[in-house]
Amino acid sequence: GAVVSQHPSWVICKSGTSVKIECRSLDFQATTMFWYRQFPKQSLMLMATSNEGSKATYEQGVEKDKFLINHASLTLSTLTVTSAHPEDSSFYICSARREGRGTGELFFGEGSRLTVL
Amino acid sequence: DAKTTQPTSMDCAEGRAANLPCNHSTISGNEYVYWYRQIHSQGPQYIIHGLKNNETNEMASLIITEDRKSSTLILPHATLRDTAVYYCIVRGTGANNLFFGTGTRLTVIP
Numbered sequence: 001g002a003v004v005s006q007h008p009s010w011v012i013c014k015s016g017t018s019v020k021i022e023c024r025s026l027d028f029q030a031t032t033m034f035w036y037r038q039f040p041k042q043s044l045m046l047m048a049t050s051n052e053g054s055k056a057t058y059e060q061g062v063e064k065d066k067f068l069i070n071h072a073s074l075t076l077s078t079l080t081v082t083s084a085h086p087e088d089s090s091f092y093i094c095s096a097r098r099e100g101r102g103t104g105e106l107f108f109g110e111g112s113r114l115t116v117l
Numbered sequence: 118d119a120k121t122t123q124p125t126s127m128d129c130a131e132g133r134a135a136n137l138p139c140n141h142s143t144i145s146g147n148e149y150v151y152w153y154r155q156i157h158s159q160g161p162q163y164i165i166h167g168l169k170n171n172e173t174n175e176m177a178s179l180i181i182t183e184d185r186k187s188s189t190l191i192l193p194h195a196t197l198r199d200t201a202v203y204y205c206i207v208r209g210t211g212a213n214n215l216f217f218g219t220g221t222r223l224t225v226i227p
Contacts, residue, residue: 034214034215036217043204043217043218043219043220044155045217046214046215046216049214091158093161095161095214105163106163106214107163108160108161108163111158111159113158
């Protein structure tokens with residue numbers, strides 16, 4: 001199946017610093033990628049939709065100035081958590097859409113666990 | 118996108134078939150049924166999807182009722198590695214993303 005890779009898989013940072021997470025589609029091009037956040041024992045919550053060559057679309061309640069998204073190429077989207085605080089500690093997951101049968105398929109990265117001290 | 122209802126948790130004996138139900142009574146004609154699973158601390162893994170016909174692949178079978186208001190994911194011979202949270206999602210042709218519910222936590226017991 002299609003592969004989507006995230007890096008880093010885990011990161012620990014100090015409060016107030018910024019952290020960048022990369023999401024790459026390794027064997028297909030993706031004009032659209034999605035960023036999710038998942039807190040312990042909860043389901044995935046969509047944060048934003050990343051569109052290649054244009055601004056990301058954020059879900060209600062997600063601060064666009066805090067979670068910067070860049071989708072500069074058809075295979076790479078980045079999420080930067082700016083001025084991170086302990087409440088931003090979470091599991092961040094990206095997905096990429098591959099065009100195909102029906103609605104197209106979404107493939108997910110392995111996730112990136114952020115811990116802010 | 119239509120809402121789905123799944124049992125919170127299920128157990129299955131190793132080697133037996135695991136049958137995971139999903140209700141989607143408000144599904145519309147152009148919405149597909151997708152199944153994903155998430156093993157602890159990993160990203161969701163695509164399993165299978167279908168519109169109205171039953172589907173089978175190397176991982177599982179998807180049985181959709183004739184009225185499309187419910188479906189069942191079948192793992193024919195469950196292994197311990199199938200322990201995960203299984204998400205049933207309905208998604209229309211115009212929808213890009215997936216909205217995850219709470220899913221079913223399947224525990225495969227030795």
